[in-house]
Amino acid sequence: MATSVSFPVPGPGPAPVVGTAGLSAPVQASLWSDAWRRLRRNRMALISAVYLVILVAVALVALVHTPYSYREVGVARPYSGPSWANWLGADILGRDVLSRLMVGAQISLIVGVGTQVFVVAVGVPIGLLAGYYKGTVDSVVSFIINVFYGIPDLLVAMILLLLLGPSLNNIIIAIVATRWMDMTRLVRGQTLALREREFIEAARSSGAKPAKILFGHILPNSLGPIIVQATFGVPAAILFEAFLSFLGIGVQPPTPSWGSMAADGLAAIRIAPHMVIAPSIALSLTLMAFNFLGDGLRDALDPRQKR
Amino acid sequence: MPTPILQVKDLHTEFLTDGGVVKAVDGVSFDLYPGESIGIVGESGSGKSITALSILRLVPDPGRVVSGQVLFHDQDLLQLGGEEIREIRGRDIAMIFQDPQSSLNPVLRTGFQIDEAMLAHNKANRKQARQRTVELLRRVRIPAPETRVKDFPHQLSGGMRQRAMIAMGLANAPSILIADEPTTALDVTVQAQILELLADLNRDLGTAIVMITHNMGVVAGLCSRVLVMYAGEIVEQGPVEQIFEHPQHPYTWSLLRSIPRVDALRHERLRSIEGLAPDLLHPPAGCRFHPRCPFRVEKCFTDEPRLQEVAPDQLAACWVTMERARKEMGADDLIDIRPGAGSGLRKGELTE
Amino acid sequence: MLNRGTLIYISQRLVLIVFTVFAVSSVVFLGIHRLPGDALFNEHLHGTQYQLLLHHYGLDRPLWDQYTSFLTGLFLHGNLGESLVNRGVPITPLVLRELTVSAEVGLFALLFTIGLGMLLGVVAAIRQNTWVDYLLSTTSVIGYSMPSFVIATFLLLFFAVWLDNFTQGTFYFQIGWTGRFGTIGEIWLPAFALGFPYASIVARLTRASMLEVIRQDYIRTARAKGLRETVIMARHALRNALIPVITILGPLVIGIITGGVIIENIFGIPGLGKEFANSILNRDYNIVIGVFTMYAAMVGLANLGVDLLYVVIDPRIRY
Ligand SMILES: Nc1ncnc2c1ncn2[C@@H]1O[C@H](COP(=O)(O)OP(=O)(O)O)[C@@H](O)[C@H]1O
Ligand code: SF4
Ligand SMILES: [Mg+2]
Numbered sequence: 001m002a003t004s005v006s007f008p009v010p011g012p013g014p015a016p017v018v019g020t021a022g023l024s025a026p027v028q029a030s031l032w033s034d035a036w037r038r039l040r041r042n043r044m045a046l047i048s049a050v051y052l053v054i055l056v057a058v059a060l061v062a063l064v065h066t067p068y069s070y071r072e073v074g075v076a077r078p079y080s081g082p083s084w085a086n087w088l089g090a091d092i093l094g095r096d097v098l099s100r101l102m103v104g105a106q107i108s109l110i111v112g113v114g115t116q117v118f119v120v121a122v123g124v125p126i127g128l129l130a131g132y133y134k135g136t137v138d139s140v141v142s143f144i145i146n147v148f149y150g151i152p153d154l155l156v157a158m159i160l161l162l163l164l165g166p167s168l169n170n171i172i173i174a175i176v177a178t179r180w181m182d183m184t185r186l187v188r189g190q191t192l193a194l195r196e197r198e199f200i201e202a203a204r205s206s207g208a209k210p211a212k213i214l215f216g217h218i219l220p221n222s223l224g225p226i227i228v229q230a231t232f233g234v235p236a237a238i239l240f241e242a243f244l245s246f247l248g249i250g251v252q253p254p255t256p257s258w259g260s261m262a263a264d265g266l267a268a269i270r271i272a273p274h275m276v277i278a279p280s281i282a283l284s285l286t287l288m289a290f291n292f293l294g295d296g297l298r299d300a301l302d303p304r305q306k307r
Numbered sequence: 308m309p310t311p312i313l314q315v316k317d318l319h320t321e322f323l324t325d326g327g328v329v330k331a332v333d334g335v336s337f338d339l340y341p342g343e344s345i346g347i348v349g350e351s352g353s354g355k356s357i358t359a360l361s362i363l364r365l366v367p368d369p370g371r372v373v374s375g376q377v378l379f380h381d382q383d384l385l386q387l388g389g390e391e392i393r394e395i396r397g398r399d400i401a402m403i404f405q406d407p408q409s410s411l412n413p414v415l416r417t418g419f420q421i422d423e424a425m426l427a428h429n430k431a432n433r434k435q436a437r438q439r440t441v442e443l444l445r446r447v448r449i450p451a452p453e454t455r456v457k458d459f460p461h462q463l464s465g466g467m468r469q470r471a472m473i474a475m476g477l478a479n480a481p482s483i484l485i486a487d488e489p490t491t492a493l494d495v496t497v498q499a500q501i502l503e504l505l506a507d508l509n510r511d512l513g514t515a516i517v518m519i520t521h522n523m524g525v526v527a528g529l530c531s532r533v534l535v536m537y538a539g540e541i542v543e544q545g546p547v548e549q550i551f552e553h554p555q556h557p558y559t560w561s562l563l564r565s566i567p568r569v570d571a572l573r574h575e576r577l578r579s580i581e582g583l584a585p586d587l588l589h590p591p592a593g594c595r596f597h598p599r600c601p602f603r604v605e606k607c608f609t610d611e612p613r614l615q616e617v618a619p620d621q622l623a624a625c626w627v628t629m630e631r632a633r634k635e636m637g638a639d640d641l642i643d644i645r646p647g648a649g650s651g652l653r654k655g656e657l658t659e
Numbered sequence: 660m661l662n663r664g665t666l667i668y669i670s671q672r673l674v675l676i677v678f679t680v681f682a683v684s685s686v687v688f689l690g691i692h693r694l695p696g697d698a699l700f701n702e703h704l705h706g707t708q709y710q711l712l713l714h715h716y717g718l719d720r721p722l723w724d725q726y727t728s729f730l731t732g733l734f735l736h737g738n739l740g741e742s743l744v745n746r747g748v749p750i751t752p753l754v755l756r757e758l759t760v761s762a763e764v765g766l767f768a769l770l771f772t773i774g775l776g777m778l779l780g781v782v783a784a785i786r787q788n789t790w791v792d793y794l795l796s797t798t799s800v801i802g803y804s805m806p807s808f809v810i811a812t813f814l815l816l817f818f819a820v821w822l823d824n825f826t827q828g829t830f831y832f833q834i835g836w837t838g839r840f841g842t843i844g845e846i847w848l849p850a851f852a853l854g855f856p857y858a859s860i861v862a863r864l865t866r867a868s869m870l871e872v873i874r875q876d877y878i879r880t881a882r883a884k885g886l887r888e889t890v891i892m893a894r895h896a897l898r899n900a901l902i903p904v905i906t907i908l909g910p911l912v913i914g915i916i917t918g919g920v921i922i923e924n925i926f927g928i929p930g931l932g933k934e935f936a937n938s939i940l941n942r943d944y945n946i947v948i949g950v951f952t953m954y955a956a957m958v959g960l961a962n963l964g965v966d967l968l969y970v971v972i973d974p975r976i977r978y
Contacts, residue, residue: 154917288804397885
């Protein structure tokens with residue numbers, strides 16, 4: 001605003017800036033480096049990132065090596081507690097808890113990251129289309145989103161698994177089917193806000209095709225919020241899988257999942273508490289790490305909208 | 308002359324922001340006499356609201372009153388404890404705000420919000436308070452007050468809401484009413500009614516009024532004295548007619564020139580003064596008005612002028628008084644503050 | 660408050676709920692009955708006994724026939740049929756009884772979530788940027804990163820195992836379910852486990868909305884009137900801060916319903932959630948359909964309740 005006397009005048013003002021929206025390409029570069037600088041200052045986010053790197057490393061190592069086979073029965077006395085041979089003790093069948101935990105990390109990461117890949121693949125295009133074309137498309141999409149928000153996701157996923165049969169793929173399908181809305185809603189909102197901005201108007205009036213505008217302009221400018229949303233989506237999906245496996249309708253034995261390990265442990269809570277404590281802590285730490293990282297990313301990518 | 312009811316002495320209020328210290332109020336002093344009505348005028352951002360809020364110690368974070376005195380009946384409001392200043396607020400000094408829409412709590416009934424003002428100071432029991440609320444609403448000319456008390460703020464029109472705010476301000480018959488741009492958010496016709504109402508209350512109840520506005524025209528009808536603020540400082544003060552006829556500070560002069568014509572009053576968009584309003588984080592050296600002043604001389608860039616008596620009862624802080632400005636720069640023909648008089652501004656300079 | 664518009668709105672919503680129940684139960688019914696094999700498939704029954712059972716459950720009739728009799732049973736008589744595993748047990752009274760149990764635990768959890776969440780949120784907002792605030796915002800991430808079953812596990816470990824061990828059994832905490840309704844002692848642990856993750860979310864939301872509210876103009880007006888700070892917070896700020904918090908009540912109810920499936924299993928509470936999980940594991944399709952239908956109705960009613968709560972809290976909203 002230029003000069004002197006100014007006071008609130010009712011009527012349409014400049015549209016509120018949403019997310020990292022509306023920065024042209026050169027500014028974007030500094031945006032990312034700014035974000036990186038802010039993220040590095042966030043101690044909790046940093047610690048979480050380190051933890052997650054270690055977790056991924058453990059999951060990768062488990063592909064080629066675990067202390068024992070996760071399915072080998074009787075490597076130790078059943079229910080025996082932590083020892084030098086079995087750092088986290090053994091379970092009901094005398095299987096090594098640490099080895100099972102490592103394989104469980106694979107499951108959690110596959111489910112967490114895998115669902116978000118599909119959620120992005122489904123949610124982003126639908127959100128872009130709904131936000132860009134508005135009107136009927138948007139009404140239909142918004143209606144469907146609201147219907148899905150109204151249903152108890154876990155219960156529907158349970159029924160889906162009953163229909164599809166339990167397997168890792170079907171678990172991912174069930175989670176994506178019940179949890180695709182957050183991303184779609186976010187991208188739709190971003191698109192709605194961005195499509196009114198000058199640089200999009202400019203692109204439109206210079207004859208750019210919708211596809212070019214959507215994927216060349218709107219998508220890159222929504223990347224920050226999408227990343228944040230996906231980061232929060234990972235722990236939600238991991239938790240979801242743990243719930244399903246805890247109830248016995250997720251990952252099927254002998255494949256270990258942190259959820260099913262916790263369920264096994266709960267049954268033996270009096271005699272072998274380590275069986276339930278180990279997966280519970282692994283799960284909580286992992287969820288926490290993703291949530292702290294998500295918080296950090298959000299604050300870093302959008303410093304104005306604090307918490 | 309009677310003794311002043313309120314004396315503000317060398318008030319300094321600062322905001323500690325990420326960018327540095329903003330001196331929103333920088334050495335403001337003035338007196339208010341019982342039953343008097345004064346105007347504080349200045350562009351948006353000149354520190355009027357913060358001055359008013361400092362008096363009642365309502366400055367929002369991260370603002371702090373850092374020095375000065377606010378003497379009310381010989382006690383310094385700035386030194387009072389939390390409970391003591393609470394008792395003054397609304398009972399002795401009441402305040403009404405710019406936007407009656409946002410200043411009333413949307414989830415509480417209007418009448419209750421007025422009752423509350425009395426109940427907070429144990430002035431009445433619930434029943435008496437409600438009776439008086441109805442009377443007050445009638446006093447501020449709200450039709451059918453008995454039913455209106457039960458309305459929620461969103462059920463009232465803008466003008467009615469501001470009347471309700473005024474009624475709230477008057478609830479405890481305060482000796483001072485501070486009105487911070489009470490008409491800015493309202494329609495033109497309603498503005499005039501509200502001003503008229505305030506003038507009546509001032510006359511009939513003897514409530515002293517501090518009228519804050521960016522519009523010189525508002526001051527003309529209501530106030531006997533006017534203070535002109537610029538960048539946190541008072542740059543000119545004196546009796547209203549005198550200031551209107553012989554403004555001694557170039558800023559006052561441009562303010563007068565920018566009084567909106569009656570037919571242009573609709574959205575009350577002021578014709579602006581050329582140049583940028585000062586950045587209070589980095590105020591200009593010397594006279595703060597110098598970057599925008601058409602009459603500046605060398606001294607203005609380096610030395611800050613102090614308020615001085617430039618005519619009987621009239622103070623101004625300017626190195627080059629208007630008298631000299633007229634002589635030297637032939638600006639005579641530009642000074643025409645009559646409503647509707649042609650402005651010397653080109654169209655491109657009309658910014659908001 | 661209950662004016663004509665609101666009543667019309669409520670009846671419209673009730674019609675919508677009935678429609679939802681119809682749609683949901685139809686989808687589940689048809690989905691499940693298209694599964695290969697039939698519901699008694701697992702039991703390896705043969706001969707006349709099998710035929711008799713199929714006939715008893717109407718499974719020998721065409722799908723369309725089964726579907727219409729299911730719908731007439733449900734909507735005309737409120738009859739959800741009979742359990743496939745526990746033969747002869749009618750489902751409607753079963754789920755109704757379980758519903759009261761689940762609702763009891765769920766309401767406690769809800770009270771707990773909102774009470775604790777709002778208390779912490781308000782404190783964090785009033786003490787913004789002090790150590791209390793930082794502590795609360797950090798612990799709230801920990802809070803909602805703890806799955807309810809992990810919290811339940813640690814509660815069990817602490818109260819049922821360690822407390823018992825350390826006191827040599829002289830002090831122990833009764834966990835379980837003795838009567839039709841739970842006692843306070845039986846309910847508070849499950850309610851805590853169920854509500855805690857959401858309490859963190861409510862706390863965060865309350866904090867944000869309080870911070871938004873306390874810099875509103877009407878709070879300044881309240882101060883200028885000379886109101887006491889406690890009155891300003893309780894009467895002027897909190898009520899407005901509630902409005903955005905209500906928005907998550909819908910998802911919150913759903914979260915407590917789904918969380919109940921696990922918590923009821925852990926604590927052995929004979930509610931809808933336990934029944935649902937068991938029926939899925941046992942493939943007792945009739946109960947799956949019945950419980951899910953009940954859930955659909957509950958979610959619909961809860962959302963209606965939330966929408967009506969807006970009217971109570973925010974006078975600007977009228978239907
Ligand atoms: N919350 C705040 N944070 C930082 N600076 C502020 C804040 N509120 C006011 N200020 C500063 O105080 C100055 C005076 O504000 P104000 O008194 O509201 O002006 P006005 O004359 O329009 O009422 C502003 O120009 C601004 O620089
Ligand atoms: S002191 Fe100088 S710059 Fe300031 S108002 Fe007077 S003439 Fe202008
Ligand atoms: Mg102001």
